[in-house]
Amino acid sequence: MTRPGRFITFEGIDGSGKSTQARLLAERLPDAILTREPGGSPGAEEIRALVLTGDPGRWSPETELLLFTAARRDHLEKRIDPALAAGRTVICDRFADSTRIYQGATRGDLREKVDTLHRLMIGREPDLTFIIDMDPAAALSRGLARPDAESRFEDFGLEMQERVRAGFLALARQYSDRCRVIDGNRAVEAIAADIATQMGLAAPG
Numbered sequence: 001m002t003r004p005g006r007f008i009t010f011e012g013i014d015g016s017g018k019s020t021q022a023r024l025l026a027e028r029l030p031d032a033i034l035t036r037e038p039g040g041s042p043g044a045e046e047i048r049a050l051v052l053t054g055d056p057g058r059w060s061p062e063t064e065l066l067l068f069t070a071a072r073r074d075h076l077e078k079r080i081d082p083a084l085a086a087g088r089t090v091i092c093d094r095f096a097d098s099t100r101i102y103q104g105a106t107r108g109d110l111r112e113k114v115d116t117l118h119r120l121m122i123g124r125e126p127d128l129t130f131i132i133d134m135d136p137a138a139a140l141s142r143g144l145a146r147p148d149a150e151s152r153f154e155d156f157g158l159e160m161q162e163r164v165r166a167g168f169l170a171l172a173r174q175y176s177d178r179c180r181v182i183d184g185n186r187a188v189e190a191i192a193a194d195i196a197t198q199m200g201l202a203a204p205g
């Protein structure tokens, strides 16, 4: 029987360097698939477009939670679970911890609903989660420099980013068995070396 693969997620505030580090780690692991949320499967990418673009007032917090959960369910069924079952490593840029923080704590107080929906519809936790922690002001200026800043979620102010950051740090304490906090206020290569060490890989270069 095939041994199930490892499920690794990256979390943190917008612009903290998650996508960059997820990509660098995937490049070092020949069996890995690199994916992201919201999205990662054709259906979930369609839901991503619905939830991340357009009028910010279009969805209530509750509907938004259902949309993120629906996207995650499709992503799990179509992409994550089959890859894990085939023994591959899955590296995902954001996962359920983002819902716990964004929908559960910072844009309302839906944490109980978030946890119930997760239990009923998702049920899977990562084996390892890297929380890239960094100064929101620096992350915001990185984000503003990005060519793809299409999403309304990019418009958060510093106060919101600080709340999200604090939420992720609290979550890292709650799920300390699988979460590793990584200092993101450093050069790309230094962060990648830190993550490689945590993964038991030799430092790059």
Ligand SMILES: Nc1ncnc2c1ncn2[C@@H]1O[C@H](COP(=O)(O)OP(=O)(O)O)[C@@H](O)[C@H]1O
Pocket (backbone or CB within 6 Å): 012, 013, 014, 015, 016, 017, 018, 019, 020, 021, 142, 143, 145, 146, 184, 185, 186, 187, 188, 189, 191
């Ligand atoms: N350690 C770093 N130092 C400086 N710039 C970075 C670093 N990591 C990422 N960047 C740049 O910052 C922007 C946001 O990075 P990205 O990996 O897309 O973050 P996230 O996925 O967390 O939003 C990109 O333009 C990226 O090239």
Ligand SMILES: Cc1cn([C@H]2C[C@H](O)[C@@H](COP(=O)(O)OP(=O)(O)O)O2)c(=O)[nH]c1=O
Pocket (backbone or CB within 6 Å): 013, 014, 015, 016, 018, 019, 037, 038, 052, 068, 094, 095, 096, 098, 099, 100, 102, 103, 151, 153, 154
């Ligand atoms: C996965 C997920 C993301 N989000 C938010 C976080 C981000 O602001 C946005 C995803 O945008 P994205 O551009 O992928 O994130 P980043 O800026 O970190 O590269 O959606 C939620 O609110 N809930 C969720 O469950």
